[in-house]
Amino acid sequence: xxxxxxxxxxxxxxxxxxxxxxxxxxxxxxxxxxxxxxxxxxxxxxxxxxxxxxxxxxxxxxxxxxxxxxxxxxxxxxxxxxxxxxxxxxxxxxxxxxxxxxxxxxxxxxxxxxxxxxxxxxxxxxxxxxx
Numbered sequence: 001x002x003x004x005x006x007x008x009x010x011x012x013x014x015x016x017x018x019x020x021x022x023x024x025x026x027x028x029x030x031x032x033x034x035x036x037x038x039x040x041x042x043x044x045x046x047x048x049x050x051x052x053x054x055x056x057x058x059x060x061x062x063x064x065x066x067x068x069x070x071x072x073x074x075x076x077x078x079x080x081x082x083x084x085x086x087x088x089x090x091x092x093x094x095x096x097x098x099x100x101x102x103x104x105x106x107x108x109x110x111x112x113x114x115x116x117x118x119x120x121x122x123x124x125x126x127x128x129x130x131x
Contacts, residue, residue, distance in 0.1 A: 004076070004079055004080065004083065005038055005039060005040075005046075005047035005048040005079075006047075006048070006062070007048070007061045007062040009048060009131050010048040010049065010050060010060040010061050010062065010131075011060050011061065012130075012131040013048075013050065013057075013060065013127065013128060013131035014050050014057035014059075014060035015057075015131075016127045016130040016131055017050065017052075017056075017057045017124070017127055018056050018057055020123060020127050022119070022120065022123045023055075023120045023123045023124055023127055024055045024056045024057075025055065026055070026116065026119060026120045026123075027052065027054075027055030027056075027117075027120050028054050028055030028056065029055070029116070030055075030116045030117070031054055031055075032052060032054070032055050032117070032120075033052060033053050033054065034051075034052050034069040034070060035049060035050070035051045035052070035066055035067065035068045035069050035070075036049065036050050036052065036068065036069065036070040036071075036072070037049045037063055037066075037068040037070065037071040037072070037105075038072050038073075038079075039063070039071070039072075039073050040073060040074070040075065040076055040079070041073040041074055041075050041102055042073075043073075045063060045065075046063040046068070046071055046072075046073070046104075047062065047063055048060070048061065048062060048063055049061065049062075049063045049066055049068060051066075068105055069105065069106060070103065070105055070106035071103070071104035071105035071106065072101065072102070072103060072104075072106070073101075073102040073103075073104055074095070074100055074101050074102065075100070078095070078100050078101070082095075082125050082128070083125070083128045083129045083131075084129060085129075086122075086125050086126040086129065087122055087125040087126075088122060089118070089122060092112070092121075092122055093112075096108055096112075
């Protein structure tokens with residue numbers, strides 16, 4: 001496994017994302033387009049990003065100032081836990097309410113209320129473990 005949030009990791013994550021029908025397929029159905037950044041809580045900027053067009057990752061790599069729709073942050077320990085064991089709806093809610101998972105950019109409440117987005121979001125944590 002590549003180092004979490006390295007350029008290599010972002011590339012593998014994008015490949016795995018595109019292979020997973022529960023993620024790319026479901027997001028394609030709603031025409032989901034977004035640039036999502038990932039990083040560690042307390043750092044000035046994210047470390048990695050993926051660009052999603054019509055549900056599929058079309059670009060990924062080390063973050064270099066791209067404008068983002070979502071910027072997800074957590075401690076290294078929490079990211080490692082979620083990458084290794086995935087996340088469910090209850091654990092996502094707990095992570096958000098206890099501020100273990102922070103949305104520096106993006107509307108968590110709007111996303112989680114829309115099952116067309118919530119399911120794929122949770123699936124993205126499972127896919128992270130394959131990167």
